[in-house]
Amino acid sequence: MKITFDNVHHIYMEKTPFETTALKDITVTLPEGTCSAVIGRTGSGKSTLVQHINGLLKPTSGKVMVGDQIIHAKTKRKQLKLLRRQVGMVFQYPEHQLFEDTVEKDLLFGPKNIGLNTTKIKKKLPELLELVGLEPSLLERSPFDLSGGQMRRVAIASVLAMEPNVLILDEPTAGLDPKGQEDILTLLKDWQEKYQITMIIITHQMEEASRLAEKLIVMDNGQIAMEGRPEDIYAQNQMLQQLDLDVPERVKVLKYLEESLGIRFSKWSLTPKEAASELNMWMKKEKNHV
Numbered sequence: 001m002k003i004t005f006d007n008v009h010h011i012y013m014e015k016t017p018f019e020t021t022a023l024k025d026i027t028v029t030l031p032e033g034t035c036s037a038v039i040g041r042t043g044s045g046k047s048t049l050v051q052h053i054n055g056l057l058k059p060t061s062g063k064v065m066v067g068d069q070i071i072h073a074k075t076k077r078k079q080l081k082l083l084r085r086q087v088g089m090v091f092q093y094p095e096h097q098l099f100e101d102t103v104e105k106d107l108l109f110g111p112k113n114i115g116l117n118t119t120k121i122k123k124k125l126p127e128l129l130e131l132v133g134l135e136p137s138l139l140e141r142s143p144f145d146l147s148g149g150q151m152r153r154v155a156i157a158s159v160l161a162m163e164p165n166v167l168i169l170d171e172p173t174a175g176l177d178p179k180g181q182e183d184i185l186t187l188l189k190d191w192q193e194k195y196q197i198t199m200i201i202i203t204h205q206m207e208e209a210s211r212l213a214e215k216l217i218v219m220d221n222g223q224i225a226m227e228g229r230p231e232d233i234y235a236q237n238q239m240l241q242q243l244d245l246d247v248p249e250r251v252k253v254l255k256y257l258e259e260s261l262g263i264r265f266s267k268w269s270l271t272p273k274e275a276a277s278e279l280n281m282w283m284k285k286e287k288n289h290v
């Protein structure tokens, strides 16, 4: 589903002494079937922005279009409920929301809640667990016996079980060790590529954004400071620094190799392993030329 923000403003506690304008004049499109990353400092408006996509918030003015559904200040609650069936949201530290005594029950809770056929979904759970890198035998275990990384996978799988067309993730790797972070990013990338869903990820880290996103949206003080393809954003180094951001280290290495050797990498989101393989092939070709 394509998502479009058209002139969206959001004011919290409007017309009170605590009034805060969290979004100002947001106009942006998140293309269907791709991953976009929303990045920016604390308080820049990232969470407020994405909560308009699943109907948790309505614009104070302007409108948001999610597929053919339009959300504006006067949209009725009932319509927002429909939207929540199609848009899955993985909140920060989602494992804190696990509460059932088995993994299976936790995975079925969301689908049941939105009225999906759980008999059908139950049959697919072993496959779902495998897709998120967990043993199907874990279905009978308590989620609280699992490691932090495994619990995060179960929590993400519990949203995926609802088969959303749009998936929003708020800092999906927060608090995990580097290996756990890499595993979660790989699983999300594989899922997005397999099902071609529209994915939106909120992050503070350019490194993480660069691993997943085809489009970057940099927020600053409730506005979009920069948006575009990662490679175009990385070219604006000075602007990034003003926003306390930087080109990811991995991309700096790739750029350095391009400039010093003359190699051209296929994309900036290569993992170190993929980059090494492209470098290897390039070296073989060069050797044959000599």
Ligand SMILES: Nc1ncnc2c1ncn2[C@@H]1O[C@H](COP(=O)(O)OP(=O)(O)OP(=O)(O)O)[C@@H](O)[C@H]1O
Pocket (backbone or CB within 6 Å): 012, 013, 020, 021, 022, 040, 041, 042, 043, 044, 045, 046, 047, 048, 049
């Ligand atoms: N429920 C709320 N009531 C009042 N003001 C709020 C509320 N939620 C957010 N704000 C304010 O809106 C602005 C944007 O906040 P938001 O949470 O969207 O930023 P963020 O970029 O997601 O921050 P973080 O990275 O810390 O999660 C901030 O000034 C924040 O204090």
